[in-house]
Amino acid sequence: MKASAAIFPGTFDPLTNGHADLIKRSLRIFDRVIVGVLMNASKSALFSVEERVALMRDEFKEEGSRVEVHSFSGLLVEFAKDVGATVVIRGLRAISDYDYEAQMALMNKHLYEDLETLFMIAREENSYVSSTLVRQIASLGGDVSKIVTPVVHLALKEKYAAQKK
Secondary structure, X not given: OOOOEEEEEEOOOOOOXXXXXXXXXXXXXOOEEEEEEEOOOOOOOOOOHHHHHHHHHHHOHHHHHHEEEEXXXXXXXXXXXXXXXXXXXXXXXXXXXXXXXXXXXXXXXXXXXXXXXXXXXOOHHHOOOOHHHHHHHHHOOOOOOOOOOHHHHHHHHHHHHHHHO
């Protein structure tokens, strides 16, 4: 049975051009991409989960129902079952990402045998970009306009301006 939908999970704090690129490339393979915005209590996020979901929905509004955005907590495999997906998309920026991602994929497969993981290599121009670096640079007033989408760039400027007040 061909999968028509795939999950792209992450914290997306914030969404980067690398994330956006992987979602757009996934839409060439799948009819729908379900973005799972992780609520991770162990990480302190710059943007609330509600803000991250709203930013993601705003960014992909032109895709209509082809990109769904939901928040989730807990196990990815439970989220996959809840939304009826059997494919997870994971991006790899460097070979060092593979070790961690392979462990996660194998454990997810152990927990939910029907779940497959599709690894996609980041484009060269996005291979050094991470949400952590984006937050660090933006917090110090650096220009991140070329590594995040315009929607996210504006949100970052507003967030850090509000924090300085």
